[in-house]
Amino acid sequence: MGMTITEKILAAHAGKDMVRPGELLNAKLDIIMCHDVTTPPAVSMLEKRGMDSVSDPEKIVVIPDHFVPNKDIKSAELAKRLRDWVKRHNIPNYYEVGRNGVCHAVLPEDGWVLPGRTIVCGDSHTCTHGALGAFSTGVGSTDLAAAIYSGELWFKVPESIKFVLGGTLADGVYSKDIILEIIRRIGVDGANYMAMEFTGPVIDALSVEARMTISNMAIEAGGKSGIINPDDKTIAYVRERSSDDFTVYTSDPDAEYARVMEIDCAELEPLVAFPHLPSNGRKAKDSTDVKIDQVYIGSCTNGRIEDLRIAANILKGRKIAGGLRCIVVPASTKVWKQANAEGLFDIFTEAECVVSSPTCGACLGGWMGVLAAGEKCLSTTNRNFVGRMGSPESEVYLASPATAAATALTGYITDPRDFLQ
């Protein structure tokens, strides 16, 4: 009987020929990523227990992103603890502010994500890297500490749920709309504990960046991971960024899935996930009575260069609605520089948007656009729970960069197809 890509990667990293869902194993880790919020507690835990060592510094990638450049004294102290730890253990892969970005944007960009690798980070959106055919999952600080100390972690082999995305995406409909629809259909715990595997002609046709948006939000359906079998696009992407060896695993034709769900993407329209669950998707065109105070374009979900180009294309030569703020946050230093070089910042600033340095920023209510009571923000981020972006009496609506840009122009939730030629 065949195995899924997820089972194969875990088996290979646990020294087994075969694994079945439900099995517990210890898997060796290829990459352990660390950011400024969840790593300092992990380091403190190790110090307190006389375990302040690092199994393999070369496998650790440190990318401060949540509260940097630091928003207050306590955040500065967290960042300093992280920096001090890096120095103490001579960890070579450290991305200081000025080279950094949102960790899930920088990691694949800089060639750390390769097919067949196992990747963990103290962050729920680590599932993003499944888009390149890696087993990639989020963990908490204790697991992160264990990973740093030992270079491996315990896992329960997940069942897999397969999504077959057929048809063709219409103009104005993007990968963000696909994943919002999937979450709408299965619910925020519809894939709980499971590996979500995204396949089909629509996936094949998507760019690597667009695929990352889908994998990124696997956690919003409760998924342990969100994986896409590598193809030529995957290989081309990673080869431009890394000369390291890697192994391509793909799901066997007779692999077993707990569930297979087919989605006709030709039917999809631009969606907005209303407060306060990512599953609360409604059509943008039916939601035009909702007045928006702030539009936020950024995050590990949709802050990459393709996302900014899409937004800029709609904003070009126009100004955002009076009384509305639009905050653009390129997800990494590389994206920032590229957007600048392409003239996108001129478009954004002419439109009266704000352009930020790369950071997680307001996505989690950190800074760079936190909301007051009664305010509504439409954002390209991934989560809209109560209080996510600030006041518990504020509201967050999730959408694609195109929908966000269109909304910024009118001041109300807007279907981006109104602005596409």
Next chain:
Amino acid sequence: MRGKAHVYGRAHINTDEIIPARYLVTDDEAELAKHAMEDLDAGFVEKVSPGDFIVAGDDFGCGSSREHAVWALRGAGIACVIAESFARIYYRNSVNNGFPAVECKEITKSVADGDELDIDLEGGSIRNLTKGTEFSFVPIPGFVFDIANAGGLLEYIKKG
């Protein structure tokens, strides 16, 4: 384990609600405890006595991986969370801290806010002393006890 139940019957009590991001600038458990469940129930911290329980609906702890959620609840005095089901990362975080997370279907239908409960972790049962009812829960895997008995995941894996 014996204590009072604080019932949050809704599904998807998420980690942004358990401990908002504005408090993630600290990892001090006593500090985090002051703000546990703040946006969901401003009176939570005041009304919890050490040894009390949370009873919750499906998918408890969903969303962000912040382990601060476990620390905030434990610091506030909660001895155990009993939920109809748990989100994955929260469940791991709970296990890794040796902080009991008990999965019990239909629990929110059988327990009212303020009921006195007695939980037998190894035996796998919960007695509602106020209502005089008893039910069993999903057996806790052996390795979860191993981690708890060691004092947490790090103690469990420590070499030498």
